[in-house]
Amino acid sequence: MNHTLTFTHDDRQDSVEVPTGTLLADAARLAGIDIGQPCGGQGRCGRCAVQVTSGTVRRRSALRLTDADIAQGYALACQTVVEGDVSIYVPPQEKIERRLTTDRVVAEVTVPEDYEYPFSQTVRRLPLTLNPPSMDDQTDDWARLQTAFRLQHGIEHLTCSLPVLRRIGGVLREGDWRVTAIIETIRPPDHPTIRLIDLLPGHVDEYAPLWGAAIDIGTTTVTLWLVDLVTGQVRAQVAEYNGQIARGEDVISRIIYASKNGGGDELRQRVLDTLNSLLELACKRVKLPEGKVTPDQIVKATIAGNSTMIHLLLGIPAASIRLSPFVTAVNHPPPLTGREVGLNVNPEASVDCLPGVASYVGADITAGVLSSGLADAENVTLFLDVGTNGETVLGNRDWLVTCACSAGPAFEGAGVVNGMRATTGAIEEVWINSESLEPTYRVIGGGKPKGICGSGLISLLAEAFITGVIDKGGNVNLGAPSPRVREGAHGGEYVVAWGAETESGEDIVITRVDIDNLLRAKAAIYAGFTVLAENVGIPLESVDKVLIGGSFGKYINVEKAVQIGLLPDMEWTRFEFLGNTSVKGAYLALLDWRKRERITEIAKRMTYIELSADNRFYEAFTSALFLPHTDLSKFPSVAEALEKT
């Protein structure tokens, strides 16, 4: 039986007909209304609540809603089904800030010294001049082209797809038998194959750019570098939030959403939309005297990303990633084309998804191990990717071990009352006066604060701990002599900014619950690398360097991160912040087939340690749930700082 649903949103109304039992979230999508589901439609976050103003619905779950909410008709769109004609009011959705602060994503990149386009690059552009057919030489177009490849470039065994084959005759005649081929050398184990990507009429200037894209698909942020494969130079860097965020903020929520009917297709389309808009944007950023660059000129893309992101991009079911024994469908996807993946690049473009190691150690990490130099290090080195998933690699040029711990998105602002991502309006650093307990803070963009981002939370936690606003267990010291310390709805809290100073007019606080979430996140990361080191019998002190990847990692204040026990206590010179090591690894692999083979070799060489089956991890995690740690002797510099105050 069908019912009419009328949605009121953004000052307009839209109606849709759906059968009994349809989820409100699905009905809204049919009506063209986007209701965010940050938990992936699990009914956990409460962010998809809408108000049923008339008609009958059935709530499967109403977690996060109070009795008063329910009395007013509120219902979770992801957990409520239609049972009759219904009118619904959709409250204004929190809009995701659509543009990342650009200066925060631009990396300094130098072309590797050993890059030599004709030798390093698998994609090349070749001029060809053919003898026209005549009554004395009726060779077919395709064989004629193959002969020219053999005689003019020594290339045997050319392959091409049907769509390219369809165009060959026209291009040969349009170019009057002078053409430019774009080819890819594929290196299977035994012998190289040459694939014809495109054929263009006439001869092209040999120094003209040939376009490639290095891509990192993060759970939160997608980064794309547009590269001229001839010079190796990065000509544009762009980044954007992953459009999948609206359907889950962490990989687990996304996997759950993808497992629903149509959810996988939707998530695939969302990340493709993000990628395709980034391709457009990057092309627009490049100004060439010879004209515009368009995405269809991109003939090669190399993609890094965690295993879930790669599965969702390729439309491969990801359900097994979150269920014991936690296996992926594929760690090393086969070579693909733009057409197969759905990218708006040249349909025949080579699309190379880099290999991962395990469900929670993906291609972003293998790429990071390459670009960070860890795989070439003489001394034992620790590589940390501080992000939604805390991946850790320990090793040197001879051995590599890795693990992942589910840190959760607390450092990206999720699960924290006034948490937010690192965009305009985020408090990114906090200082607390040890006498007055009054804070000073810095806001990204300089305006009124809207919330606190990851680096701000680390700095706030450290300052609050050192000044005694909170104790080593994370409890807010309600006896502290400051009006900023108070009992709130979620237990003790500390006011970082009074309502009068903020964008919304409401106080920005950190609560006991927030602190617990942050402690769990930092404890997971710390426990991860300590258990890893223990596993291979390497004391943490003997680690020569700590390389920190992830664009978030770039803004961490080491002192503060040590003070909360997120990073191990060692000389600050041993830490290196590398920014987005994943996109950099994708860039290196995009340029040079030897580096690309190196990543495969790294992926094979990395030994994955499964922490979820390891009791030592839980012990280490529990011990690390304090500030900085139950065992203060592991943090001598923090002990010293505490003594001073």
Place this chain on the structure above:
Amino acid sequence: MNHTLTFTHDDRQDSVEVPTGTLLADAARLAGIDIGQPCGGQGRCGRCAVQVTSGTVRRRSALRLTDADIAQGYALACQTVVEGDVSIYVPPQEKIERRLTTDRVVAEVTVPEDYEYPFSQTVRRLPLTLNPPSMDDQTDDWARLQTAFRLQHGIEHLTCSLPVLRRIGGVLREGDWRVTAIIETIRPPDHPTIRLIDLLPGHVDEYAPLWGAAIDIGTTTVTLWLVDLVTGQVRAQVAEYNGQIARGEDVISRIIYASKNGGGDELRQRVLDTLNSLLELACKRVKLPEGKVTPDQIVKATIAGNSTMIHLLLGIPAASIRLSPFVTAVNHPPPLTGREVGLNVNPEASVDCLPGVASYVGADITAGVLSSGLADAENVTLFLDVGTNGETVLGNRDWLVTCACSAGPAFEGAGVVNGMRATTGAIEEVWINSESLEPTYRVIGGGKPKGICGSGLISLLAEAFITGVIDKGGNVNLGAPSPRVREGAHGGEYVVAWGAETESGEDIVITRVDIDNLLRAKAAIYAGFTVLAENVGIPLESVDKVLIGGSFGKYINVEKAVQIGLLPDMEWTRFEFLGNTSVKGAYLALLDWRKRERITEIAKRMTYIELSADNRFYEAFTSALFLPHTDLSKFPSVAEALEKT
């Protein structure tokens, strides 16, 4: 500016809005009305004439229409454009007889003695049993499958497409880690690659059928054999007119139609529709105790056909085939899949289009050379494919030369007033009493005659010549003592069947114009093989055997064919009628990779002689425009027969 067109047809009306200048034929297609265009929309055949009952149109050409026709509003749909609101009456279209007489297409096929499925066949079915993943073995699904292939079948370097990769995880779990793989061994020049076509849950009985299809796409008829690749047996044979006939009866008309806007896509879809309905039909014909066969179970298809048919099937522009210097876009298409070609078989099925030699010597001929045994013959042998295009091959196991002559579709009933294809109602054989000049005839299906098919035309021409109804120049002897000989609208004619005996109630005749068309067709074929023999210095007398392919060839009466000078005058025992040698060659190549490689080798070995550039061909053609030939000494048996009468 848009106009409304209203079509009245088959007792109903359909309207469509189109802009000024739209062709009536295109507007009719938009309205869902199928107007036949046997000449491919060139305005030559007059068969698409419709009646404009009101409104303004502009006739670009009105060939074949009389002034009286035009006065009544008749216009060629393919040559007339809209200039205002128009009403159109579409006369009932000649329906193409939709089903070929089945017993005329079933060939006797025996499985080659040397066929051994595991060794000869490139497609195989393999059982696999995998160790399930565990916390101690978190290998990804795809690597786990590859390991099982390596350990259980010694297979390295497995490839698979993204759509198959998406399904692997689900199938492995559905089959509880016992699965059946369908794989293809690809043999590139250097080393074999294994491609995963499909993965099925559980283990399949190893003797269960594995389905393949051998296909011949003729200009007129498409033939399909459904083959069990395990036993090699042909389990169903089906044939159907090529759906492209409605847009051109010969390859030239089709190429012209394909060159029009959207014409290529339409022709591609038409032959795909024919193929897909044949796949359905063939599957329905097979009854298995274990259930139904469906087209998606077909995992391999091998396709023969002339070069134009292969180009049109693959959507490759064919224009260069008909323009000097007459080259194809491709003689040897790369290996394709069901998805790429658009066949409703398994989307990953291997689709192999056999190699051709030149624009007018295609894969139907290379397949025919294989299946006829010509390429293994010790003595010099002539192979003729008597069809719309008269292809000829001369040679033995050491050398092969070939040529094509555009015989035209006269022997398929086109360009002959009462000509028709060899279906129910066609007069297939004629005898004329030398005294009374009264004919006797045999009709396919035994009912009232509707027209005369190719074998009937040959037999009629021969009888009329031997009995003096027509002279050696093809002129009807109007002085002959019979009411059947008379002056008609197109010159002299002979009545084969009076209206009282026929299906339509109108006389069935052969006219002077018909005879000219038939003479040109037979002269082209005769000139083709004589010039070919001359070219290599082989007297026709020393040809050991004449092998005749083409399903049409199967019904030729040798005596009659010699009497009209279509075949050379030699002992009848030297002729062999082989039926559809093209589909048989496709069948052999489908089964055995060695035979498939043999066809490639045959295609390379065949020397193509271009007759259009050869004066000797025109001389030979002119000399052969008589019955049986200007030089009667070349036809001693005919001279003898003439003396007897």
